[in-house]
Amino acid sequence: MATIKKIIKGDLVKLISGANKGTTGKVVQVLTKKNAVLIEGIGNIHRNIKASRQNPRGGQKDIHVPVPIHKVALVIDEKTSKTSRVGLTKNDEGKKTRVARQIKNKEIK
Secondary structure, X not given: OXXXXXXXXXXXXXXOOOOOOOOEEEEEEEEOOOXXXXXXXXXXXXXXXXXXXXXXXXXXXXXXXXXXXXXXXEEEEOOOOEEEOEEEEEOOOOOEEEEEHHHOOEEOO
């Protein structure tokens, strides 16, 4: 049985702490084992690569670093970038749905 996650791929999230606090971006991937998310445009860094037979010149490689999931909040209003906590409730059919707590448990998508 599939479980519903509070933050899913395609959500617009805002960073609530860290060096990039206040920036918003779209979730590219959710890493459940690490409790982290990859956010578009945030966490791109360079790694220096040592010279080897496959790469004789060495150089730099761009990698995408995940952000811990507790440092992001779901954006419910894109114009004002208002955020909300996310909860799970059962609807009339008995299925779990995501709800935004700051706007009186309104269903998300």
